[in-house]
Amino acid sequence: MEIKLKNGKKVNAYPLIPAQHLMLYLSEHHSTDAPVLNIVTGYYWQGEFDTAVMKEALYEAMDRCEAMRLRFTKRPFKKVYQYLADKHEIEIIEEDISSMPWDEAHEFLKNRSHSIIDMWDKPVNEIRIMHLENNYHGIYMKLHHLAFDGYSSKLFLADALAIYLHKKYGSAYPKPMKSYIEMVEKELQYKKSEQHKKDKEFWTGTIKNTTEPIYTDYVRPSRLLQQRIEKKKPNLRKAEVLDANPESRTIKFSLDAETSERLIRMCIEKGLSVPCVLMMGMRSALSSFNDNEKDISYKIMVNRRATLLDKKSGGVRMHFYSMRNIVEPEMTFTEAVRVIEKAQTEIFQHSNISPMEAVILRHLAMKTGTRYTYECITFSYHPHFPMPYHGEEMKNTSRGFWYNNDSSVQPLYLTVMHRAYDNGLDFNFEYRIVNSPLDELHHFYDKIHDTLVMGLENPDVKVSEILEKIKEDKVK
Numbered sequence: 001m002e003i004k005l006k007n008g009k010k011v012n013a014y015p016l017i018p019a020q021h022l023m024l025y026l027s028e029h030h031s032t033d034a035p036v037l038n039i040v041t042g043y044y045w046q047g048e049f050d051t052a053v054m055k056e057a058l059y060e061a062m063d064r065c066e067a068m069r070l071r072f073t074k075r076p077f078k079k080v081y082q083y084l085a086d087k088h089e090i091e092i093i094e095e096d097i098s099s100m101p102w103d104e105a106h107e108f109l110k111n112r113s114h115s116i117i118d119m120w121d122k123p124v125n126e127i128r129i130m131h132l133e134n135n136y137h138g139i140y141m142k143l144h145h146l147a148f149d150g151y152s153s154k155l156f157l158a159d160a161l162a163i164y165l166h167k168k169y170g171s172a173y174p175k176p177m178k179s180y181i182e183m184v185e186k187e188l189q190y191k192k193s194e195q196h197k198k199d200k201e202f203w204t205g206t207i208k209n210t211t212e213p214i215y216t217d218y219v220r221p222s223r224l225l226q227q228r229i230e231k232k233k234p235n236l237r238k239a240e241v242l243d244a245n246p247e248s249r250t251i252k253f254s255l256d257a258e259t260s261e262r263l264i265r266m267c268i269e270k271g272l273s274v275p276c277v278l279m280m281g282m283r284s285a286l287s288s289f290n291d292n293e294k295d296i297s298y299k300i301m302v303n304r305r306a307t308l309l310d311k312k313s314g315g316v317r318m319h320f321y322s323m324r325n326i327v328e329p330e331m332t333f334t335e336a337v338r339v340i341e342k343a344q345t346e347i348f349q350h351s352n353i354s355p356m357e358a359v360i361l362r363h364l365a366m367k368t369g370t371r372y373t374y375e376c377i378t379f380s381y382h383p384h385f386p387m388p389y390h391g392e393e394m395k396n397t398s399r400g401f402w403y404n405n406d407s408s409v410q411p412l413y414l415t416v417m418h419r420a421y422d423n424g425l426d427f428n429f430e431y432r433i434v435n436s437p438l439d440e441l442h443h444f445y446d447k448i449h450d451t452l453v454m455g456l457e458n459p460d461v462k463v464s465e466i467l468e469k470i471k472e473d474k475v476k
Contacts, residue, residue: 003075003083005121013073013081017187018354019304019316020146024080025356026409035405036246037145040113042106043157043387043420044130044138046397050168051137054129055092057164058139062088062127065156066180067314070147072119082146084181090123095140096131105132109140110403117144136397149316151303154385156314162388169390176312183313190352199353200361202346206322207365213297213324213374215239216290218412218444219437223376238372241411248408250430251438253445255452257424263456270459275300275381276340278416278425278448280333280455282379283325283340284466285447292467297324299410300344301380302351319355321347322362322375329464333455336463378410382417396421408432446470 003013016024027036062068068088073081097105109130117124124144131137139160143153158174165171190196214237215224224239255263267274283296304310304317325343327336363370389395400420413430427448429441447470454461454469 003073003081005073005075007121011083013083014181014184015188016080016082016146017184017315018356019149019318020082022320022355023145023316023318035114035116036407036409037119038113038117038142038405039145039148039150039153040110040140040142040403040405041153041157042109042130042138042140042401042403043161044132044136044399044401045389045394046134046136047391047393049137050164051094051129053168054139054164055094057167058092058127058129058160060163061156061160062090064159064177065314066177067147067152068123068125068156070124070180070315071121072124072146073121082184085123088123090125090127092127092129094129094131098131098133098136100133102133102136106401106403109401110406113142113403114405114407117142119144119146136399145316147316148314149303149318150380150382151305151311151385152314152316154387155312158385158387165388165390171388171390177314178309178312180313180315183309183315186309195352199350200357202350203353203358203361204365206324207362212237214293214295215374215376216286216293216296217376218286218289219376219440220289222290238366238368238374239376240371241373241376242371245434246407246409246432247434248404248406248430248432250404250406250428251441253427253429253449254419255425255427255449257419257422259453259456260418260424263425263452266456266459270334272334272337273341273344274383275379275416276337276344277452277455278381279340279344279379280337281448281451282377282414283327284451284463284470285444286377287327288447288467288470289444292329294328295324295326297322297374299323299375299378300347301378302347303380304351319351319353320378321351321355321358323347324374327463329462329467331463332460333463333466334459337455377412377414380413380415382415384418384423387420402428404430 126142128140162174
């Protein structure tokens with residue numbers, strides 16, 4: 001549709017797509033003054049660096065990426081629309097903080113990343129060329145979560161680096177990006193499809209056509225047990241977990257490169273899904289925390305990028321869904337992973353629906369308000385995303401950073417991603433500081449780690465044996 005902006009200019013505008021609706025709703029519902037919509041990253045390497053060429057490459061990459069021209073407006077009737085400006089109008093800033101110690105510099109960048117982005121009729125993204133101590137240089141990006149997600153931010157970075165290497169060293173020029181608007185138009189057609197009806201039936205059925213799930217917690221005493229007592233409902237199976245304070249912190253646990261590589265190799269050899277193996281570690285930890293409960297529910301992030309248009313159009317495509325799996329104690333590690341894979345496949349088949357609509361459908365079936373949940377944690381896995389490089393020094397010294405915004409719309413969010421320099425796995429727990437004792441997170445990771453190592457050493461180990469190994473008196 002055509003709308004008139006405050007300055008009188010007429011533009012072609014589009015409604016928000018479901019992933020954007022979700023992000024905007026969560027930010028407004030849980031906190032209007034916290035930077036939950038900031039996605040801030042840095043990518044740096046040591047050695048040769050040409051600032052002038054990098055600036056040219058970044059401007060060229062922005063010209064190729066429609067999402068860099070994305071604008072948001074509240075017109076008419078204060079409804080949010082999106083449109084493309086004629087130019088990105090983003091000025092690349094160069095900043096030298098090489099006099100700061102390494103850790104102090106990154107803490108400085110993280111804290112500065114907390115400022116709220118003014119998202120109305122203005123550029124919503126910020127790009128800087130950074131110079132850090134010990135001859136490290138690179139790119140800092142503060143992006144708006146309605147314009148980018150983790151995948152599309154990496155894709156933009158890779159495109160800029162490829163252009164830089166082409167200009168500097170004659171490497172191959174990257175292939176064109178795809179149209180953001182074409183992707184939006186495709187998204188908006190979904191609600192008219194037969195698949196939308198099937199997806200609605202599926203998500204209603206996850207409550208109506210099965211036994212009731214049960215909430216499992218990673219904190220003690222469990223919020224479910226507390227609320228059973230407070231509400232005098234001994235059979236209560238759902239819990240209220242969100243509080244008004246979105247303040248969060250992130251703690252990272254690193255799996256060594258050798259064990260990470262063995263784990264990935266086992267998945268390839270046995271045809272197992274890497275994220276499902278990681279979820280096996282997570283659900284085993286939840287089971288252990290909850291008296292070896294075999295019925296575990298959590299939320300997973302689905303980044304919907306199956307086609308070339310999906311992958312190269314930028315934007316945000318993250319959907320979050322409830323996922324339940326029941327694992328019997330006599331199952332082997334591999335059999336349990338197959339159960340998780342089956343549940344994941346069902347989610348993928350019905351992941352075009354708006355996650356907000358899926359939540360509403362489930363809660364209508366539950367006959368409760370949306371404050372109730374069966375999940376205490378959300379899981380996401382970022383597959384290895386190889387960045388282009390020139391020479392061994394650039395490859396071996398490359399370091400990627402996610403600068404946490406210290407605000408979360410959920411109690412606990414586990415993101416597993418690969419390190420840039422050795423491909424090892426990092427487990428990043430973003431936790432709301434209310435009712436989230438750090439000791440429990442250390443125990444939680446220990447249980448995940450021990451489960452994965454046991455499955456790696458013996459894929460036929462029984463689930464009951466795993467739970468016996470990681471029970472409370474065995475925690476390190």
